Amino acid sequence: MASRYHEVYDGWKRDPVGFWAEAAKAIDWFTPFDSVFDAKAGVYGRWFSGASCNTCFNAVDRHVAGGRADQIALIHDSAITGTVRKYTYAELKREVVALTSVLKNRGIKKGDRVIIYMPMVAEAAIAMLACARIGAVHSVVFGGFASHELATRIDDARPKLIISASCGLEPGRIVAYKPLLDKAIEMSRHKPEACLVLQRDQLRCELRDNYDIDYADAVARERAAGANVDCVPVLATDPLYIIYTSGTTGQPKGIVRDNGGHMVALKWTMENEFGVKPGEVFWAASDVGWVVGHSYIVYAPLLHGCTTVLFEGKPVGTPDAGTYWRVIAEHGIVALFTAPTAFRAIKGQDPRGEFIPKYDLSKFRTLFLAGERADPETIKWAEQKLNVPVIDHWWQTETGSPMTINPAGLGLLPVKYGSPGVPMPGFDIRVLDDAGHEVPRGTLGNVVVKLPLPAGCLPTLWNADDRFRQAYLDEFPGFYKTADAGMMDDDGYLFVMARTDDIINVAGHRLSTGAMEEVLSAHPDVAECAVIGIADQMKGQVPLGFVVLNAGVARDTGAIESEVVALVRERIGPVAALKTVVTIKRLPKTRSGKILRGTMQKIADKEQWAMPATIDDPAILDEITAALKGRGIGL
Numbered sequence: 160m161a162s163r164y165h166e167v168y169d170g171w172k173r174d175p176v177g178f179w180a181e182a183a184k185a186i187d188w189f190t191p192f193d194s195v196f197d198a199k200a201g202v203y204g205r206w207f208s209g210a211s212c213n214t215c216f217n218a219v220d221r222h223v224a225g226g227r228a229d230q231i232a233l234i235h236d237s238a239i240t241g242t243v244r245k246y247t248y249a250e251l252k253r254e255v256v257a258l259t260s261v262l263k264n265r266g267i268k269k270g271d272r273v274i275i276y277m278p279m280v281a282e283a284a285i286a287m288l289a290c291a292r293i294g295a296v297h298s299v300v301f302g303g304f305a306s307h308e309l310a311t312r313i314d315d316a317r318p319k320l321i322i323s324a325s326c327g328l329e330p331g332r333i334v335a336y337k338p339l340l341d342k343a344i345e346m347s348r349h350k351p352e353a354c355l356v357l358q359r360d361q362l363r364c365e366l367r368d369n370y371d372i373d374y375a376d377a378v379a380r381e382r383a384a385g386a387n388v389d390c391v392p393v394l395a396t397d398p399l400y401i402i403y404t405s406g407t408t409g410q411p412k413g414i415v416r417d418n419g420g421h422m423v424a425l426k427w428t429m430e431n432e433f434g435v436k437p438g439e440v441f442w443a444a445s446d447v448g449w450v451v452g453h454s455y456i457v458y459a460p461l462l463h464g465c466t467t468v469l470f471e472g473k474p475v476g477t478p479d480a481g482t483y484w485r486v487i488a489e490h491g492i493v494a495l496f497t498a499p500t501a502f503r504a505i506k507g508q509d510p511r512g513e514f515i516p517k518y519d520l521s522k523f524r525t526l527f528l529a530g531e532r533a534d535p536e537t538i539k540w541a542e543q544k545l546n547v548p549v550i551d552h553w554w555q556t557e558t559g560s561p562m563t564i565n566p567a568g569l570g571l572l573p574v575k576y577g578s579p580g581v582p583m584p585g586f587d588i589r590v591l592d593d594a595g596h597e598v599p600r601g602t603l604g605n606v607v608v609k610l611p612l613p614a615g616c617l618p619t620l621w622n623a624d625d626r627f628r629q630a631y632l633d634e635f636p637g638f639y640k641t642a643d644a645g646m647m648d649d650d651g652y653l654f655v656m657a658r659t660d661d662i663i664n665v666a667g668h669r670l671s672t673g674a675m676e677e678v679l680s681a682h683p684d685v686a687e688c689a690v691i692g693i694a695d696q697m698k699g700q701v702p703l704g705f706v707v708l709n710a711g712v713a714r715d716t717g718a719i720e721s722e723v724v725a726l727v728r729e730r731i732g733p734v735a736a737l738k739t740v741v742t743i744k745r746l747p748k749t750r751s752g753k754i755l756r757g758t759m760q761k762i763a764d765k766e767q768w769a770m771p772a773t774i775d776d777p778a779i780l781d782e783i784t785a786a787l788k789g790r791g792i793g794l
């Protein structure tokens with residue numbers, strides 16, 4: 160089939176308002192919008208101003224009313240516990256309504272914030288939908304973050320309630336959530352009024368009187384009482400959720416997502432970008448704590464009337480490298496979305512793909528990869544072993560859905576290995592030099608998006624319009640800065656090469672080296688430090704820390720390094736994956752005092768590097784090389 164991509168993209172460029180007005184017809188609005196786009200509202204304009212709607216209504220209720228009541232909406236497949244639980248749309252609605260009633264009885268109302276700190280259980284998705292139903296703003300915090308990170312988010316979002324669980328399950332390890340939660344509340348200045356805690360059989364926890372509420376008991380009471388709570392109308396421009404993502408400091412950025420634009424954008428992507436039809440089974444193998452989980456485990460598939468899969472497990476080790484194929488076959492999945500690192504992990508354990516023919520993958524049509532750079536070797540391996548198109552696509556927490564993809568629904572364009580595809584409607588992507596001038600095709604530069612950002616993207620940061628402007632809009636006036644470096648080729652395909660800030664991408668998880676440096680420097684023996692991301696065969700990148708100790712510290716450096724590693728795990732969480740810290744005498748700096756992190760990274764990654772002209776003392780780089788060599792890193 161010839162691709163309709165150019166026709167559709169050009170159509171959007173000619174008439175953006177007409178494009179979004181047409182896309183908005185796929186959503187049920189309680190009252191229509193005054194304007195598709197109000198350029199005067201918000202920081203750079205707002206989508207679907209004046210409309211009222213409800214995201215839970217569109218994701219659940221309208222499917223129950225519209226003939227999908229008995230279709231499976233949500234499958235919780237836990238490869239860790241070996242259990243599968245399915246909810247039809249009608250059952251999902253019952254669960255969501257019961258939980259909404261619990262929230263309502265606790266005094267939660269439109270605009271209140273609720274933090275959801277949960278493992279990959281169905282109740283995490285139910286909690287998100289219950290918040291949406293009542294107009295409360297949820298903020299899901301990834302379970303791999305520890306107390307300090309959770310406390311930071313509690314202080315910024317100021318939730319009335321936290322919904323959590325007794326434990327999460329990692330391979331070979333039960334993660335006790337309750338102590339992490341209690342400690343976070345102890346550390347935070349803002350104190351939520353209560354916690355709703357789901358007791359899991361693998362590890363139950365103590366519930367404090369008059370503060371912790373048993374999730375199952377509370378929901379069962381509402382269910383037995385036949386509670387009913389209708390969807391609360393909210394404005395299209397009201398916030399649906401806040402998701403925190405790494406910034407350049409330890410203070411994470413609260414990305415705001417609205418209701419109306421978000422629904423319109425996600426619904427459009429399911430059919431046109433992912434090529435999936437209502438009623439089909441879609442699986443995003445991510446975590447609800449990440450944006451991929453928000454958009455493509457919960458909201459997009461449900462808005463589209465699909466069956467979605469919430470998977471608790473890993474691509475390998477739960478129990479083996481055939482798990483993904485088992486899930487695809489068992490649930491009749493047509494499209495899988497995951498991060499390249501998952502495929503590198505599978506390929507590492509089953510390089511010949513011997514698990515694949517053991518399963519019936521006849522319904523499986525397309526594999527989508529995003530979250531980090533997809534190396535062509537991994538794409539080719541997956542294409543060859545699975546015999547389906549493998550689509551790399553590029554986006555960010557901020558955008559909520561792909562900025563570039565090879566659109567399966569519009570008809571695939573020729574694949575170019577190493578490129579995450581072409582810009583989607585709404586995204587006018589340009590590449591600029593540091594002075595803000597557009598560079599010729601094929602030239603590396605700053606990847607930016609011409610304002611306004613389309614429906615579905617962040618309108619601002621939570622309670623921080625100025626920080627939003629400063630972080631994203633000020634550097635290149637008239638454009639949104641993605642903080643990715645890349646280039647566009649002559650055919651309009653984008654190539655994304657690296658971040659221009661200190662964010663690194665570890666196993667598809669976005670982490671700030673700046674935030675890690677704040678933790679390293681909190682160790683009492685550390686005078687100065689630097690954290691860089693170095694190449695890793697499976698995870699893409701991993702962090703590597705350098706510390707310079709205070710003068711006169713005579714302790715064993717190995718012990719200090721272990722303490723620093725433990726401190727990062729304690730303050731940020733295991734997901735930071737900092738395993739190596741190297742003690743050095745001095746950090747390489749420019750004459751103006753800037754740490755030469757880029758050169759250190761090149762040394763560690765055995766890349767070609769040139770002596771920076773501005774270096775203060777070139778001998779330091781020899782010291783770094785020797786210190787890394789002692790750890791088996793670099794040359």
Ligand code: COA
Nearest residue numbers: 302303329445451473474498500501504530666667733734
């Ligand atoms: N709760 C608690 N701890 C968690 C966690 C969670 N939700 N998620 C990860 N962790 C822990 C892991 O157990 C690990 O701890 P360890 O240091 O004790 O081993 C640590 O955080 C690092 O996790 P991760 O980087 O995921 O490494 P891993 O070795 O456990 O798994 C992969 C590697 C490739 C199998 C895994 O990253 C994966 O499945 N990736 C799929 C892609 C993905 O989900 N991307 C997200 C965005 S799309």
Ligand code: AMP
Nearest residue numbers: 530531532552553554555556579655669
């Ligand atoms: P996150 O906000 O966690 O989704 O991370 C977004 C960042 O991940 C982007 O800014 C990129 O740096 C990187 N990224 C995401 N998808 C891709 C991709 N397909 N290719 C290269 N980098 C990607």
